[in-house]
Amino acid sequence: MKQIEGSRAIAETVALCRPEVICAYPITPQTHIVEALSEIVKAGELDPCAFINVESEFTALSVAIGASAAGSRAYTATASQGLLYMTEALYNAAGLGLPIVMTLGTRAIGAPINIWNDHSDAMALRDAGWIQLFAESNQEAADLHVMAFRLAEELSVPVMVCVDGFILTHAFEPVDIPTQADVDGFLPPFEPREVLNPAEPITIGALVGPEAFTEVKGLAHQKMLRAIERIPALASEFAARFGRTSGGLVRSYRTFDADTVVVALGSVSGTIQEVVDAMRDKGQAVGSLSVGTFRPFPFAAVRQALMHAVRVVVVEKNVAVGMGGVLASDVREALGAEAPLVHTVVAGLGGRAITTTSLRRALEQAHAGTLELLHFLDLDRPVVERATAKEMCR
Amino acid sequence: MTAAELLSVAAFLEGKQAQAFPSFGPERSGAPVVAFCRIDARPIRSHEPIVEPDAVIIQDTTLLHSVDVFQGLSPRGFVLLNSKKSLDELGLVELASRLPHVQARVVDATATAEKYLGRPLSNVALLGSFAALTGAVGIDAVLQAIADRFRGKTREGNAAAARAAYELVTGGAP
Numbered sequence: 001m002k003q004i005e006g007s008r009a010i011a012e013t014v015a016l017c018r019p020e021v022i023c024a025y026p027i028t029p030q031t032h033i034v035e036a037l038s039e040i041v042k043a044g045e046l047d048p049c050a051f052i053n054v055e056s057e058f059t060a061l062s063v064a065i066g067a068s069a070a071g072s073r074a075y076t077a078t079a080s081q082g083l084l085y086m087t088e089a090l091y092n093a094a095g096l097g098l099p100i101v102m103t104l105g106t107r108a109i110g111a112p113i114n115i116w117n118d119h120s121d122a123m124a125l126r127d128a129g130w131i132q133l134f135a136e137s138n139q140e141a142a143d144l145h146v147m148a149f150r151l152a153e154e155l156s157v158p159v160m161v162c163v164d165g166f167i168l169t170h171a172f173e174p175v176d177i178p179t180q181a182d183v184d185g186f187l188p189p190f191e192p193r194e195v196l197n198p199a200e201p202i203t204i205g206a207l208v209g210p211e212a213f214t215e216v217k218g219l220a221h222q223k224m225l226r227a228i229e230r231i232p233a234l235a236s237e238f239a240a241r242f243g244r245t246s247g248g249l250v251r252s253y254r255t256f257d258a259d260t261v262v263v264a265l266g267s268v269s270g271t272i273q274e275v276v277d278a279m280r281d282k283g284q285a286v287g288s289l290s291v292g293t294f295r296p297f298p299f300a301a302v303r304q305a306l307m308h309a310v311r312v313v314v315v316e317k318n319v320a321v322g323m324g325g326v327l328a329s330d331v332r333e334a335l336g337a338e339a340p341l342v343h344t345v346v347a348g349l350g351g352r353a354i355t356t357t358s359l360r361r362a363l364e365q366a367h368a369g370t371l372e373l374l375h376f377l378d379l380d381r382p383v384v385e386r387a388t389a390k391e392m393c394r
Numbered sequence: 395m396t397a398a399e400l401l402s403v404a405a406f407l408e409g410k411q412a413q414a415f416p417s418f419g420p421e422r423s424g425a426p427v428v429a430f431c432r433i434d435a436r437p438i439r440s441h442e443p444i445v446e447p448d449a450v451i452i453q454d455t456t457l458l459h460s461v462d463v464f465q466g467l468s469p470r471g472f473v474l475l476n477s478k479k480s481l482d483e484l485g486l487v488e489l490a491s492r493l494p495h496v497q498a499r500v501v502d503a504t505a506t507a508e509k510y511l512g513r514p515l516s517n518v519a520l521l522g523s524f525a526a527l528t529g530a531v532g533i534d535a536v537l538q539a540i541a542d543r544f545r546g547k548t549r550e551g552n553a554a555a556a557r558a559a560y561e562l563v564t565g566g567a568p
Binding site for chain 2: 137166172173271353356357
């Protein structure tokens with residue numbers, strides 16, 4: 001166990017996974033991760049490994065795609081605008097079935113420019129064909145990378161490990177970095193299904209016309225869904241070897257007999273658990289559900305966890321402008337026709353702190369039946385109203 | 395942030411649970427920044443910023459005029475300020491009457507750092523005073539955290555500064 005910065009813990013754990021090619025372009029709040037990895041590679045502690053500096057995120061992922069297609073275990077990391085700049089390559093990595101692992105230090109997207117945490121970047125690319133895992137703590141952030149390489153390579157699907165920017169990446173917490181022997185025991189060497197090799201040329205990513213494109217996409221969907229079975233199995237195997245619980249599809253906290261269940265992604269889950277405990281102490285039947293696997297979406301696990309709830313409050317760090325909350329929308333889909341009331345609480349945008357006080361106020365309102373279906377936590381209403389009034393005068 | 399990091403490491407070395415994290419402002423040198431540290435006997439789950447601190451360390455007292463640095467401070471909390479001035483000269487008599495059970499202390503950590511480190515970097519030295527003032531961590535753990543974090547002359551200088559700043563508060567050797 002070490003008291004260590006999240007970024008450093010992630011870098012050290014990624015190094016234990018023996019990536020052969022690391023290619024990244026620095027962007028806040030991801031920078032410390034790739035800086036630490038570049039130091040590890042330069043010190044010769046990760047060998048063989050090529051650390052490749054490039055001029056953009058688009059190239060960073062393109063290099064990872066080339067490396068993975070040529071049979072190397074490839075890793076990259078980015079955040080925010082950097083992820084958007086990778087968009088075209090993200091779809092290609094997934095479409096080609098390349099098991100690249102990426103860390104996303106989740107951050108808001110401009111304009112207006114903002115370097116702080118929310119989930120706008122992860123949500124924007126949620127349907128690019130990558131598995132998306134969310135970390136609650138730095139211990140889980142580190143552990144998820146070990147599972148991510150194994151999962152990616154078993155299924156030939158790229159995996160994005162989403163780690164809250166600053167809140168986790170820049171936080172010092174105790175982390176148990178696994179041993180090389182344990183990681184090697186869990187993660188066998190990469191055995192690519194196909195390798196681009198000039199001596200035995202093959203074509204990948206060739207043109208597919210209307211006669212087969214639907215089948216290709218249908219197969220991709222089926223392959224992605226296999227992660228729903230593999231992720232709990234890998235989490236169990238991980239727990240048996242490493243002696244702690246990390247990963248999995250969803251994690252329930254005091255949901256048994258809960259009328260109100262709060263659903264969230266990532267590091268806010270711990271803060272929510274504090275609120276749950278405080279409200280339970282007052283006799284209120286509240287629980288919480290942390291969604292660890294966001295893509296593929298674990299519909300059955302979410303449905304089962306929320307089956308007995310009277311109301312569900314989805315706290316999410318993004319807003320789909322003109323629609324509402326992405327996670328809440330998926331939760332409603334999971335619950336089907338006889339759904340309990342599902343509220344969306346948009347919170348933590350652009351680094352706005354999500355406090356236990358504000359969360360508790362929103363939950364009390366949900367209990368009292370006064371919470372809006374779509375609620376912006378701690379919204380400064382006078383500011384918004386003044387701006388709206390000004391707009392109307394034009 | 396380095397001070398918060400070292401404080402969390404010192405607490406960790408004493409077998410406690412700890413969490414340190416920054417709240418970055420605009421990315422320019424000299425901009426006001428806040429960093430937080432939680433210390434607990436139980437594992438720390440929360441990731442919210444600290445809004446009701448038990449202790450506040452103020453490295454730059456010019457911030458006293460622009461930010462309410464004592465907002466949410468525990469009525470029995472601690473305030474440690476880095477300044478050449480006294481509490482009176484800093485205009486903190488009012489604080490003492492508002493929060494009579496708060497223990498406030500001023501140390502000239504910048505001068506201490508200049509003396510032992512050769513540079514006016516007060517953050518590490520202040521941890522020595524903090525250990526003496528609050529007892530939240532021991533000076534030995536602080537010195538160990540410094541030894542783990544720095545190398546060479548910076549290590550020696552910071553350790554000596556932290557020890558001296560500890561003695562400024564205790565009035566004697568550790």
